[in-house]
Amino acid sequence: MKSSLPSKILYSSGVIFDVARWVILIAVILALVNTFWLTLFFVDGVSMETNMHDGELALLQKNGYAGKSEPARGDIVVVQYPGDPEHRRYVKRVVGLPGEALSVSAGRVLVNNKEIDEDYLPVDVTTEPAGSWTIGPNEYFLMGDNRFASNDSRYFGSVEKRFFLGKVLAVVFPRLRSADDL
Amino acid sequence: MVETKYKKSGIFGFYRRKAIFFAIVLAAGFLGWRGLTGNLFLADRNATLTSTISQEAAILVTVDHSGQIFINGKRSGKRVSALSDYDEVRLPVVDESGQYYDRVVITLKLPAAVAYETEHELLVIHGVDNSRSYTSDGSTIVYEANGVSGYATLSIVAKLPKGYIDFPLTEKAKQVLLRIQANVWVGIAIALPLLTLIFMLLFILRQRRSGRIDLPGEEITAPPMLIPPAIVGVLMNQHVRAREVAATLVDLAVRGDIVILDRDRDFAFGKGRFDQRLLGYEKILLTKIFRESLSSDRLEIEKRINNHFYSKKISLVSAGVYAVATRLGYFKVNPQRLFAQYRLIGILAFLVGAGGFALSLLYMAQPPYIIFFWAGMMISALVVAFSASSIPIRTPLGRETMSNWLAFKRYLSSAEPIPYSENLPRIFEKYLPYAIVMDCEAAWARRFIEHNFTLPGWFLTDKSGLGLDDFCLSLFPIISYVSRSLVALREPGFE
Numbered sequence: 006m007k008s009s010l011p012s013k014i015l016y017s018s019g020v021i022f023d024v025a026r027w028v029i030l031i032a033v034i035l036a037l038v039n040t041f042w043l044t045l046f047f048v049d050g051v052s053m054e055t056n057m058h059d060g061e062l063a064l065l066q067k068n069g070y071a072g073k074s075e076p077a078r079g080d081i082v083v084v085q086y087p088g089d090p091e092h093r094r095y096v097k098r099v100v101g102l103p104g105e106a107l108s109v110s111a112g113r114v115l116v117n118n119k120e121i122d123e124d125y126l127p128v129d130v131t132t133e134p135a136g137s138w139t140i141g142p143n144e145y146f147l148m149g150d151n152r153f154a155s156n157d158s159r160y161f162g163s164v165e166k167r168f169f170l171g172k173v174l175a176v177v178f179p180r181l182r183s184a185d186d187l
Numbered sequence: 188m189v190e191t192k193y194k195k196s197g198i199f200g201f202y203r204r205k206a207i208f209f210a211i212v213l214a215a216g217f218l219g220w221r222g223l224t225g226n227l228f229l230a231d232r233n234a235t236l237t238s239t240i241s242q243e244a245a246i247l248v249t250v251d252h253s254g255q256i257f258i259n260g261k262r263s264g265k266r267v268s269a270l271s272d273y274d275e276v277r278l279p280v281v282d283e284s285g286q287y288y289d290r291v292v293i294t295l296k297l298p299a300a301v302a303y304e305t306e307h308e309l310l311v312i313h314g315v316d317n318s319r320s321y322t323s324d325g326s327t328i329v330y331e332a333n334g335v336s337g338y339a340t341l342s343i344v345a346k347l348p349k350g351y352i353d354f355p356l357t358e359k360a361k362q363v364l365l366r367i368q369a370n371v372w373v374g375i376a377i378a379l380p381l382l383t384l385i386f387m388l389l390f391i392l393r394q395r396r397s398g399r400i401d402l403p404g405e406e407i408t409a410p411p412m413l414i415p416p417a418i419v420g421v422l423m424n425q426h427v428r429a430r431e432v433a434a435t436l437v438d439l440a441v442r443g444d445i446v447i448l449d450r451d452r453d454f455a456f457g458k459g460r461f462d463q464r465l466l467g468y469e470k471i472l473l474t475k476i477f478r479e480s481l482s483s484d485r486l487e488i489e490k491r492i493n494n495h496f497y498s499k500k501i502s503l504v505s506a507g508v509y510a511v512a513t514r515l516g517y518f519k520v521n522p523q524r525l526f527a528q529y530r531l532i533g534i535l536a537f538l539v540g541a542g543g544f545a546l547s548l549l550y551m552a553q554p555p556y557i558i559f560f561w562a563g564m565m566i567s568a569l570v571v572a573f574s575a576s577s578i579p580i581r582t583p584l585g586r587e588t589m590s591n592w593l594a595f596k597r598y599l600s601s602a603e604p605i606p607y608s609e610n611l612p613r614i615f616e617k618y619l620p621y622a623i624v625m626d627c628e629a630a631w632a633r634r635f636i637e638h639n640f641t642l643p644g645w646f647l648t649d650k651s652g653l654g655l656d657d658f659c660l661s662l663f664p665i666i667s668y669v670s671r672s673l674v675a676l677r678e679p680g681f682e
Binding site: 020021022024025026028029030031032033036037040041067086087088089090092093156160161162 | 211212215277279282308310311312313340341342344496497534537538541544548554555558559562565569572
């Protein structure tokens with residue numbers, strides 16, 4: 006006896022529902038967490054040496070700058086590269102804040118003509134090339150900790166807040182370190 | 188020979204059903220891992236590649252009135268983004284070409300003469316000597332880069348004043364959706380299932396009020412009518428659960444159609460006398476347990492359960508119980524059919540929600556807050572699918588019959604010990620299936636605790652001196668395990 010079309014639809018959709026409902030619900034919950042709250046990512050490259058290493062697994066807080074919360078100097082952040090937001094994401098450190106005048110001179114970083122304390126850098130690291138930038142409103146100046154091998158705001162300019170994906174909370178693998186220790 | 192055959196386990200200890208389940212889990216795990224490894228956030232090197240090959244490149248980028256972007260006359264698949272204050276072209280034009288260029292000139296043609304009002308810049312990374320952008324005429328912006336390495340990426344940015352791009356309707360709708368605040372979407376995601384739940388609860392309450400069942404004042408000491416325990420169960424709960432199957436098995440045993448063998452850490456069912464008076468669903472249940480053989484032990488039953496993802500026979504058992512109860516006039520419509528309709532609506536809404544969720548995640552701009560709406564829709568769908576079976580659909584006859592059976596349940600679950608009579612063991616056995624189906628088998632057994640216990644003839648065991656407690660502790664787990672396992676095999680739409 007042939008089964009009718011409605012019963013076939015009921016059966017087929019029921020099978021999918023039956024088999025997949027928990028998988029779908031768990032996937033939905035994970036996707037919501039991954040999209041709006043926390044995600045893990047791999048560091049790819051050396052521009053954050055010596056604080057973050059190539060291949061390390063780190064934890065990113067997605068809503069780290071939601072609402073009135075603003076990035077602070079020294080925060081390690083993940084941003085979309087403004088030149089290709091869909092495909093490139095960078096992990097960098099916030100060095101300059103909106104409205105500030107930032108300059109690099111004699112290997113040092115100055116904000117509003119005052120040298121900033123970059124205690125996260127190894128002692129012998131200097132910053133090149135020399136230059137000066139005015140950071141626009143709602144923009145941030147980002148640099149990698151490995152100043153000799155980092156593509157950052159020194160080359161592509163300040164980054165608008167809309168390109169910020171979140172704040173790095175910790176490196177979780179292979180050695181757990183909180184962002185405060187980076 | 189038959190025994191040896193049935194004692195084989197599945198391939199590497201995995202039965203088909205389990206294998207499918209673990210395959211799905213593995214696939215989900217693999218996809219999750221792929222998603223995680225896709226999260227490569229670059230902390231990249233500042234490349235400075237030079238080459239001896241000298242070349243110049245000229246690229247023409249055109250934006251039409253609908254916001255489509257063309258590169259050298261070919262549709263790029265990208266379009267202008269509508270932001271709150273301006274419409275934006277943001278496009279990587281040269282991306283790791285592998286070729287060194289002395290000079291790259293990108294000419295951007297705008298759909299109107301707004302170049303002088305347009306903010307523009309050229310973003311360059313990975314090895315470019317110098318770059319600049321300038322307006323060449325009212326509708327043209329030129330971006331130039333010199334000493335462009337093969338690793339370089341050149342991206343043009345132009346922020347056009349509002350009102351010069353006439354976005355298509357779908358794009359406008361997308362923009363409206365994207366402009367809705369995140370907390371609005373979260374609110375919808377919470378409100379949608381809550382409203383669905385409230386609606387379903389109110390609907391169920393209204394139906395229950397209009398079809399109130401009179402609770403009996405007094406108990407009755409015998410079943411109000413001779414109907415099988417599974418029918419009583421479905422009349423009470425509108426649902427064929429494991430208890431209805433368990434009660435049917437015990438009823439079949441009491442009637443002499445099967446015997447239950449209790450062995451040390453094992454059990455088996457044996458065929459009793461051949462009885463033509465079996466109901467259709469009872470026959471199907473027996474064929475599921477025995478197939479062609481005269482007995483069926485735990486291994487055989489487990490093999491039959493584990494080898495199936497769904498069982499047509501068990502679905503037919505459920506369908507048979509619903510059909511008999513409906514034919515007896517207890518329900519306005521066949522409960523199975525009604526619940527299947529609700530379930531289908533719920534399933535379709537769930538799948539639409541899941542599809543919308545996945546598509547929004549893949550194709551909407553970050554962050555795609557609309558996914559909260561889809562998540563809310565999926566939860567609402569589950570609320571509909573699972574609450575529908577609580578909608579009361581009993582007829583006046585069904586309600587009256589249920590009231591009588593509730594009076595009998597009062598008798599079964601009374602705390603008073605049953606007074607001694609010669610017929611005591613027979614009474615215990617006879618009403619045990621009804622006690623099981625009405626969820627009061629423990630209370631029913633307690634009523635006999637003060638009397639000597641005679642082991643029923645249909646329960647064969649290798650233990651000696653079994654009391655009532657021991658009998659219950661041996662029988663109930665066997666029946667419960669088998670019935671739960673069988674009921675889990677019902678096809679979708681029969682739950």
